[in-house]
Amino acid sequence: MFFRHTLEQRGVRTPDDFLPQYRAAAARLGLTNTEPAPKTVEGWLYSGRKPQRPFRPVIVEMLGYSIDDLWTDVPEGTTPAFAPLTGTSPTAPHADADVDLNEMKRTGTMAVRRAKEFLLGKDRETVGDDTLGLLDDEVTRLVTAYPRQPLSTLWDDLLDTQEQVFRLLEGGRVRPSQLRDLNIKAAVLSFLVAKGFNDMETPHQAMTMTRVAASCARDAEHPGLIALSDGLKSLIAYWADKPEDAYHYAGQGAATAADLRGTVGLWLLGLQARAAAVLGDAETVHAANQQAADRRERVVPDDLDRLGGLFTYAPEKQLYYTVESEALLGHGNPQLAAQAEQAVQDFSDPSAPNWAFGDLAGSQCDLALIRLFSGDVDGAAEAIRPVLDLPTSHRNNGIVVSALRVRHALMSSPAHTAAAARDLRAEIEAFPVSRPALPRG
Template sequence: MLFFRHALEGRGIRTPEDFLPHYRGAAERLGLENVDPAPKTIEGWIYEGRKPQRAFRPAIVEMLGYCIDDLWTEVPEGSTPNFVPLTGASPTALRADAGVELNEMKRTGAMAVQRAKDFLLDKDRQMVGDDTLGLLDDEVARLVAVYPREPLSAIWDDLLETQDQVFRLLDGHRVRPSQLRDLNFKAAVLSFLVAKGFNDMEVPQHAMTMTRVAASCAKDAEHPGLIALTDGLKSLIAYWADRPGDAYHYASQGAEAAAGLRGTVGLWLLGLQARAAAILGDEETVRAANQKAADRRERVLPDDLDQLGGLFTYAPEKQLYYSVEAEALLGHGDERLAAQAEQAVQGFSDPRSPNWAFGDLAGSQCDLALIRLFGGDVDGAAEAIRPVLDLPVTHRNNGIVVSALRVRQALMSSSARTALVGQDLRAEIEAFPASRPALPRG
C-alpha cells in the first residue's frame, strides 16, 4: 500500500467525496485557485497509485503534511511508517525566528522557485533570453547526472516537464541561429533520456519512437556525436527487447558513423556491437570489436558529451562491464574471466564515484553470477546475485530484470539446478520480476 493511502485512511478518508473537502481547505490555505481534481483523478491516486500532476501536489502536501516522495512510497501491510512530517515533526525540530519550521520554509521556497522558473520561461515568449537558456542548462545537467543514480520514478515528471519546455521554446519562439542549435542539442539529450526511460519501463515501441525524435533533434543541432549516440540507443533498445540482429545492425551503423570521433561514443558503439554479436554466437566479432575498443581507449579525447557525463560518456569501468558481459553471453566461465567480472563489480562499488550507476552495478553482478555458474560455482553465483535480488522494487528496471532472468536460464541448464542452493536461487529469481518495474505509475 502507498503511504498516501495509509495516511488518508488514518484520517478516515476513503473516497473522492471524503477527499475533496480536505483538499479544498489545503488549497485555500495556500491561496491556490481552480485546482480541484476530478473525482476520476482522485480515484486514480487512491486506488491505482497514480502520482499526481505537479499542479495538485502543493495542496496534497499541505493537506497531509508529508512530501510527495514519501507519500508515494510503498509501505508493507501492517507496518507503521516512520516518515518525518514536514510540520510538527518534533519539539526539537529546527525553527526559524518566527517559529516557522525549516522544512516548511524549504517547501514554500521550492514552490516559489518553481513559480519563478515558470515566470522566466513565459517572460521570454517573444525571444528566448540567455537566462532561460541558463536555467535549462542547469536542469539538463542535473537530469543527466541523476538519471543513472536514482530510480526513474524520482525524476520522470521533471524529465518530461523539461523536455516539454524545450519543445515549446523550439515550436513557438523566435530564436537566434546559435540558440536554435543549442535548443536542439538540449532537446536531443532530453529525448534520449526519455527514450531510455521508456526502455527501462519495457515499452520498446515508445522508446524507439522517442529515440527517432532525439536523432532528428541531433541532426538539427548538427552534432555528429549525438547522432551516433542515438544509433547506440536504438541498439540498446533492441538488445533488451531480445532482437540481437537489430541490435547488431544499429550498433554497426553507429560505429561506422563514429569512426572519426575522438570521444567515447565510438567505444560504446563497439561495446554494443560486441554484446549483440555474443547473443548471435559470433565469437570472432566479439573479440574484434572489444579489441578495437581497447585500442581506441588509449587515443580518446573527451568531447562535450563526455563532459556532460551520465549516459553520455563511456567510462573505463563500463567498458570492462560490457566486455565481460559479451564473454558471459558466449557461455564462458574460466578463472581469468571470473577475476575480470569481479573487477567490473568492484568498478561500480562506490556510489560516490562520478561514473556510478545502479543499473551497471546490478548488470555486472548478474554477469559475475553467470560466469561463476558456468564455472560450476553455484554458491558463488548465489552470492554474486544476492544484492540484485535485494534491490527495492523502485530499482528493478527492465535491463536488471532481464539480466537476472539470464542467470535463471543458465541455472536451468546447469547440473546445479537440482542442488538445494540452485533450487532456492531459481525460485527467488522467478519471483524477482513479479512486482516490477516499480517505475512511474499510470
C-alpha cells in the same frame, strides 16, 4: 550491528517502536502478509539474527541501506560511513510516493504524441540568455541524476524540461545563434526520455522518442549525438531480445562515430560486441572488444563526455560490457571471473562520478553467470544477492532481464537439481513478479 545502530538513531528500540515503521514501508511497496512477529523482530534487534528473505525488501525500503550493510558489525563509539541507497532513504522523498507505473506510461505516451507533433510541425526562429542558463542547469542535473536515481524521481521533471525546450524551438523567438544549442538540449532530453521508456519495458515508445532525438541531433549537425541515437536504438533492441536489430543499429552508429575522438565510438563497439555475443558470433565479439580497447588509448574527451552520465563511456563501463559479452558466450574461466569481480568492484562506490545502480546490478548478474558456468552455484548466489535485495524502485527492465538470464543459466546448469540452485531459481522467478517495473503508489 549497523541495523540496531540505525534504529537507535531514530529512537527505535523495541518491536513496538519498529513495527509501525515496518508496516508503512511495506505499504509503500504494496506488499502484504510480510509482517514479522514481535519475537522475530526481537531476534533481529537483540540477537543479531539476519532476517529471512521475504522481510528484506521492506527493511531496505524502511531504512535506506542494503541488508549486507545493515548486518555489519559496527565498533562501539564509531560512526559508520555506509552510503544510503538512492531513493530509499526515509530522509529523502520516497521513490514510489504517489507514482503508478500505468500513470507514468500514460504521461509518457502523451509526451511521445507531443514529440511527434513537434517533429512533424516544428517552426523556429529567434529567448533570453537567462532562460537558456536555467535550461542548462536543469539538463545537467537530469543527465547526472539519471544513472543514479530511480526513474520515478526524475520522470516528471524530465518531461517538463523537454516540453519547455520544444516550446522554445516552436515559439518563433529563438535567435539563429541559439538554435543549435536548443536542438542539442532537445536531443539530450529526448535521449533520456527514450531511455526511460526502455527502463519501463515499452520499447515501441522508446524507439519513437529515439527517432525524435536523432532528428534534433541532425538539426544540430552533431555527429556524436547522431551516433548516440543509433546506439540507443541498439540498446533498446538488445533488451527487447532482438539481437539482429541491435547489431545493425550499433554498426550504423559505429560508422558515424568512426572519426570521432570521444567515447561514443567505443560504446557502439561495446554494443556491437554484446549483440554479437547473443548471436553466438565469438569472432566479432573479440574483434569489437579489441578495437574498443585499442581506441581507448586514443580518446580525447568531447562535449558529450564532459556532459557525463549516459553520454560518456567510462573505462569501468567498458569493462562491464566486455565481461557481459563473454558471459553471453557462456564463458566462465578464472581469468574472466577475475575481470567480472573487478567490474563489480569498479561500481562499488556510490559516490564515484561514474557510478550507476543499473551498471552495478548488471555487473553483479554477469559475475553470477560466470561463476555458474564454472560450476560455482554458491558463488553465483552470493554475486546476485544484492540485485535480488534491490527495492522495487530500482528494478528496471535491464536489471530484470539480467537477473532472468541467471535463472535460465541455472536451469541448464549441471547443478540445477541441487537445493541451493532450486532455491535461487525460485527467488529469481519472484524478482520481476514482485515489482511493477517501477514503483507504484
